[in-house]
Each structure stands twice: as structure tokens, then as C-alpha cells.
Amino acid sequence: MSVRHALLALLSDGPKYGLQLRQEFEESTGQIWPLNVGQVYTTLQRLERDELIESDDRGEEAGPQNVFRITATGRKELDAWLSTPPDMTSPPRDELVIKVLAALRVPGVSVRDVIQVHRRYVVQLMQQWTRLKEDEAAFDLTFALVADAELLRLDSVVRWLDAADGRLQRAALDAPPAGTPGPLIRRRLVARR
Amino acid sequence: MTYLELHGVSKTYGNGAGEVHALADVDLAVDRGSLVAVMGPSGSGKSTLLTIAGSLEEPTSGDVVIDGRSLATMSRNDKARLRRRTVGYVFQEFNLLAGLTAAENVSLPLELDGVAPKKAHLAGMAVLDGLGLADRASHYPDELSGGERQRVAIARAIVGERSLLLADEPSGALDSMNGEAVMRMILAACHRGVAAMVVTHDAQLASWADKVVFIRDGRVVDHTVPPPAPESFLAELPAPRR
Numbered sequence: 001m002s003v004r005h006a007l008l009a010l011l012s013d014g015p016k017y018g019l020q021l022r023q024e025f026e027e028s029t030g031q032i033w034p035l036n037v038g039q040v041y042t043t044l045q046r047l048e049r050d051e052l053i054e055s056d057d058r059g060e061e062a063g064p065q066n067v068f069r070i071t072a073t074g075r076k077e078l079d080a081w082l083s084t085p086p087d088m089t090s091p092p093r094d095e096l097v098i099k100v101l102a103a104l105r106v107p108g109v110s111v112r113d114v115i116q117v118h119r120r121y122v123v124q125l126m127q128q129w130t131r132l133k134e135d136e137a138a139f140d141l142t143f144a145l146v147a148d149a150e151l152l153r154l155d156s157v158v159r160w161l162d163a164a165d166g167r168l169q170r171a172a173l174d175a176p177p178a179g180t181p182g183p184l185i186r187r188r189l190v191a192r193r
Numbered sequence: 194m195t196y197l198e199l200h201g202v203s204k205t206y207g208n209g210a211g212e213v214h215a216l217a218d219v220d221l222a223v224d225r226g227s228l229v230a231v232m233g234p235s236g237s238g239k240s241t242l243l244t245i246a247g248s249l250e251e252p253t254s255g256d257v258v259i260d261g262r263s264l265a266t267m268s269r270n271d272k273a274r275l276r277r278r279t280v281g282y283v284f285q286e287f288n289l290l291a292g293l294t295a296a297e298n299v300s301l302p303l304e305l306d307g308v309a310p311k312k313a314h315l316a317g318m319a320v321l322d323g324l325g326l327a328d329r330a331s332h333y334p335d336e337l338s339g340g341e342r343q344r345v346a347i348a349r350a351i352v353g354e355r356s357l358l359l360a361d362e363p364s365g366a367l368d369s370m371n372g373e374a375v376m377r378m379i380l381a382a383c384h385r386g387v388a389a390m391v392v393t394h395d396a397q398l399a400s401w402a403d404k405v406v407f408i409r410d411g412r413v414v415d416h417t418v419p420p421p422a423p424e425s426f427l428a429e430l431p432a433p434r435r
Contacts, residue, residue, distance in 0.1 A: 126400035128426045158396035
């Protein structure tokens with residue numbers, strides 16, 4: 001979550017006080033990511049330093065009395081950020097994936113049990129998000145969007161665990177005899193290094 | 194209060210070398226007013242579990258108890274009556290009768306149970322109305338969207354005094370918003386006191402349940418614990434980065 005760009009987005013429809021920005025930030029993220037005042041003013045100072053925003057009281061430290069507005073450079077930065085997809089090209093170093101891969105190497109550990117521990121944990125997290133969504137009257141559109149994003153992200157983790165579980169089961173059934181060369185894909189990965 | 198109980202339920206198909214153990218020594222309980230999801234991959238035995246819980250199939254060993262009554266000691270007629278009056282089933286394929294309107298599909302179980310057609314129709318309409326489907330009552334299944342068809346199937350499953358709802362992948366073929374609508378309906382039935390069990394491979398669907406039971410190779414291997422209050426969960430979420 002880029003607080004910097006979220007603040008620029010909030011300033012795009014008019015000048016605002018710092019406290020107002022903090023309140024609108026929390027509302028616009030469904031109150032999932034609370035911000036402290038210090039965080040807001042530090043970020044505003046940096047934005048002002050980079051000439052992406054300006055305040056009425058130039059030269060003074062950003063504070064409650066200041067009104068902030070976005071500059072033309074800030075607007076350009078915001079537009080560029082909105083239309084630039086985040087870098088998703090390389091797989092993240094996912095600790096869950098690493099744990100399952102590591103479990104494969106540890107004698108006496110059931111990888112399927114390791115998978116189940118994580119599956120249960122993630123499903124429990126999903127239950128909590130769904131409970132928050134349950135009372136439709138109690139949440140607004142922004143909260144529903146945040147909750148959906150989190151549920152889909154967690155769902156993809158469960159799907160990977162299910163796929164890993166199925167793949168391990170199949171691999172156990174089709175285990176090659178000892179001394180068989182490694183799979184082609186691994187040799188290719190090694191060759192590319 | 195527990196409404197549905199499975200005690201040591203096992204199911205074996207075939208015999209000798211071709212013997213397949215679909216379920217092995219399954220214990221499970223569903224309270225009145227609660228939703229339990231049974232989650233597992235294809236072939237894990239979850240659909241067999243559902244059909245045995247709903248008395249559509251006999252276990253090889255073990256017992257199913259519904260509202261304090263053991264199915265093992267029940268006559269065939271009593272079991273048929275239980276299926277007609279107490280248990281509602283929802284399947285992925287909706288299973289609505291194509292030649293009947295939505296209202297006729299919903300009231301059919303009551304008519305089959307001997308309720309007068311007019312009274313059955315009124316009861317069916319009341320359920321459809323409660324689910325926001327009154328304006329679709331005179332439509333035939335092929336005139337309804339997938340989401341509407343599944344909602345009619347749920348209306349049929351809860352019409353009358355049914356107190357046990359059993360659903361097999363009820364949102365399987367639907368998009369996420371229709372799937373959510375279906376789960377909200379099942380949950381609303383639970384809030385009215387219905388005990389519900391949903392079997393699924395889908396974590397999003399299972400996450401609507403009060404408790405998720407994990408099944409693997411015909412055995413219950415794990416279950417979730419009741420989550421903390423939503424407020425404390427929200428309070429512990431990490432702060433954003435700058």
C-alpha cells in the first residue's frame with residue numbers, strides 16, 4: 001500500500017488539511033489500514049520536498065494548520081502511478097512456498113501434514129474476512145472491495161496448497177526408481193544460472 | 194444443540210481386490226442454527242458423506258443421528274418421510290424440473306408429502322418471496338439465470354418445516370457474486386435455526402461456515418477453530434508501509 005500515492009489521489013479533488021487526509025485515507029481503504037498522524041505528516045513533508053504537493057505555509061513544518069494541494073508534477077506522478085502495473089514479473093519469495101519446499105527435504109516430516117497446517121490457518125483467516133463481509137449493512141463499498149481482494153489472495157494460497165497436495169500424492173504414486181536423472185525442467189533451470 | 198451427528202461412519206464400495214474405502218470412521222456434528230463446511234479435493238469422500246448424512250445412501254458401518262433419531266433403527270418408510278419433511282438437498286446442477294415453474298418446483302416436495310396443492314403453493318410462494326424471487330415464480334427454469342436457478346433450488350430445499358440443509362458444491366458453477374448470494378441465503382436459513390452442511394473444494398465458499406472440517410482420503414483430518422471477534426481481528430491487521 002503506497003500511502004504516498006494514496007494521499008496524492010485524495011488531494012486530486014481539491015486542497016485538504018492533514019487531519020482531513022488521514023480521515024479520508026482510512027475511509028477510502030475501508031478502515032482496514034489505520035494511519036497515525038505522524039505517518040501522514042512525514043509523508044506530506046516528503047511529497048512537498050519532492051514538489052508533488054504544496055502547502056499554504058511554505059517553509060514551515062507540515063502541521064494541522066496547513067492546507068495541502070497537489071501540483072501539476074504531482075498530478076503527473078499520480079496518473080503515471082495509476083496506469084503502471086506493479087512489478088509482478090518475478091515470483092515473490094513466498095515463505096509458505098519455501099516452507100513446503102524445505103519440508104520435502106526433511107526426513108520424517110509429512111509434507112502433506114505441513115500443507116494441512118497452512119491450509120487450516122489460511123481458511124481460518126478467510127473465515128474472519130467473510131465474517132466481516134457477512135453483515136452487508138455494516139460495510140461500505142470500499143471495505144467490500146478490500147475484503148474481496150484479501151479473500152481472493154488467500155483463496156489463491158489455498159488453491160496452491162491443494163495443487164501441491166495433489167501433485168505430491170501423484171508423485172508418490174509415480175516415484176521413479178533410484179538413480180533416475182532429475183526432471184528436465186530442473187536441469188534447464190540449473191543450465192540458465 | 195446438536196442436530197446432525199455422524200458416529201464412526203464408514204463406506205466401502207466393491208469387495209476383494211476391488212474394494213474402495215470411500216469413508217473411514219467419520220465422526221461429525223452439526224448444531225442447530227450452524228453451518229459446517231466439509232472441505233476436500235475430488236474423490237476425498239465428501240459427496241458420499243453428504244448422501245449418507247441425508248439418508249440417500251446407507252453407511253457400511255457406523256450411524257447417522259438426526260434430531261436425536263438414529264437412522265440405523267428407522268424403517269424405510271420413516272426414512273423416506275424424514276427425507277421428504279426434514280432434509281433439504283441442494284446440488285451443483287440445481288436439479289429443477291424443466292416442465293415446472295419456479296413456484297411449482299419449490300412447492301413440489303410439499304405436494305409429494307400430501308400437502309394440499311393450494312397450501313403447498315402458498316408455502317412455496319412465501320419462501321420465494323422471502324428470498325426475493327417472487328417476481329420469478331411463474332418462470333420456467335430455462336427462463337432463469339444460473340444464479341436464480343440455484344436460489345430456487347435453495348428455496349425448494351428449505352420450504353416447509355425443513356430443518357436440515359445439505360448442499361453439494363452449491364455455488365460451483367456460479368460467478369463469485371452469485372456464489373456469495375447463495376451462501377448468504379444458506380446462512381440466513383441457519384440464522385432461522387436450520388442446521389446446514391455444505392461440502393465443497395472451494396475455500397471461499399467454505400469460509401462462510403462456522404466450522405470447516407477437512408477430509409482427505411475418506412478421513413476427517415482436521416478442522417478450524419472458532420475465529421476471534423471481528424473487532425480484534427481488524428485491530429491486529431498490520432499498518433501500511435510508506
